[in-house]
Amino acid sequence: MELRIFTEPQQGASYDDLLRVARTAEDAGYGAFFRSDHYLKMGSVDGLPGPTDPWITFAGLARETRTIRLGTLMTAATFRYPGPLAISVAQVDQMSGGRVEFGLGAGWYEAEHTAYGLPFPPVRERFERYEEQLDIITGLWGTPLGETYSFQGKHYQLTDSPALPKPAQARIPVLIGGQGVKRTPALAAKHxxxxxxxxxxxxxxxxxFARVDAACREIGRDPAEITRSAALVVAVGKDDAEVSRRADAIGREVDELRLNGLAGTPAEVVQRLGEWRERTGISRVYLQVLDLSDLDHVELVASEVAPQLRS
Structure with missing residues (x-):
């Protein structure tokens, strides 16, 4: 099982904070550094110094890291037009030497749209736009050099786009997620x-995951082609006191984290992840690290948990 680091910068983080975590994760051997795409804090934190844009962040990290992969859970389709977004992500992929992974979601947090003057359509329209964006972005990246790309949808129309620039990777991995029981699995099967x-x-x-598998079989795709993953908040400590301190630092209760996330000693967390792997077939976990000042936490999981998951 591969472990990845997942951050929520809108809760309060500068670019330099993210760079420190990304470099620590890279040096510790994590597979990837991911971040959310939000423009407004959530909950009682002050959110200072304010939000950062993921693709500007990754442009910097692409040049200041060497090997760790970089991606979003999830870029919001409501924030950007698909053509310019395809250009930005492809450019960052080039800048990183082909280390980008692209998570795209429909967008859900209405308050951040209101705060920054962004349209927030009803859920049906948001999902329609999301579907079209996936078609357009992957279509632009997949258009052979020298050919053009056109798209006529309900919400977006492209005519004779040169479909440039191309990513460094032959295919940027596309991540889809969510709890919708019909359209989400069908979209995952397709993209x-x-x-x-x-x-x-x-x-x-x-x-x-069973719904996604069924949607794959409906279109003749092998479900095994889709990697299964989960994101879980983490609070790991060498003993109960350290676990409690880390839970307190993020405003959570240990018992609640044991139930809904990953909390405990390394041995307890390994056991919990083993249960996840056995029952769901996941091969990748995104550890939601909420206290970005606690680099020892990142290193502890890498040294005490990750090796046991590889054995």
Missing amino acids: ADEFNLPFVGIDFAVEQ
């Missing part, structure tokens, strides 16, 4: 290299 379930229980994950 996803990875299907991610953030902050859900094991029972629901089993059911949702």
Whole structure:
């Protein structure tokens, strides 16, 4: 099982904070550094110094890291037009030497749209736009050099686009996730290299992965082509006191984290991840690290948890 680091910068982080975590994760051997795409804090934190844009962040990290992969859970389709977004992501992929992974979601947090003057259509329209964006972005990247790309949809129209620039990778991995029981699995079957379930229980994950598998079979795709992953908040310590300190630092209760996330000693967390792997078939976990000043936490999981998952 591969472990990745997942951050929520809108809760309060500068670019330099993210760079420190990304470099620590890279040196510790994590597979990837991911971040959310939000423009407004959530909860009682002050959110200072304010939000950062993921693709500007990754442009910097692309040049200041060497090997770690970089990606979003999830870029919001409501924030950007698909053509310029395809250009930005492809450019960052070039800048990183082919280390980008692209998670795209429909967008859900209305308050951040209101705060920054962004349209927030009803859910049906948001999902329609999301579907079209996936078609357009992957279509632009996949158009052979020298050919053009056109698209006529309900919300977006492209005519004779040169479909440039191209990513460094032959195919940027596309991540899709979510709890929708019909359209989301169908969209994953069509586009996803990875299907991610953030902050859900094991029972629901089993059911949702089964829906994605069924949607794949409906279109003649092998479900095994889609990597299964989960995102879980983490609070690991060498002893109960350290676990409690880390839970307190992020405003969570240890017992609640044991139930809904990953909390405990390394041995306890390994056991919990083993249960996830056995029941759901996941091969990748995104560890939601909320205290970005606690680099020892990142290193502890890498040294005490990750080796046991590889054995």
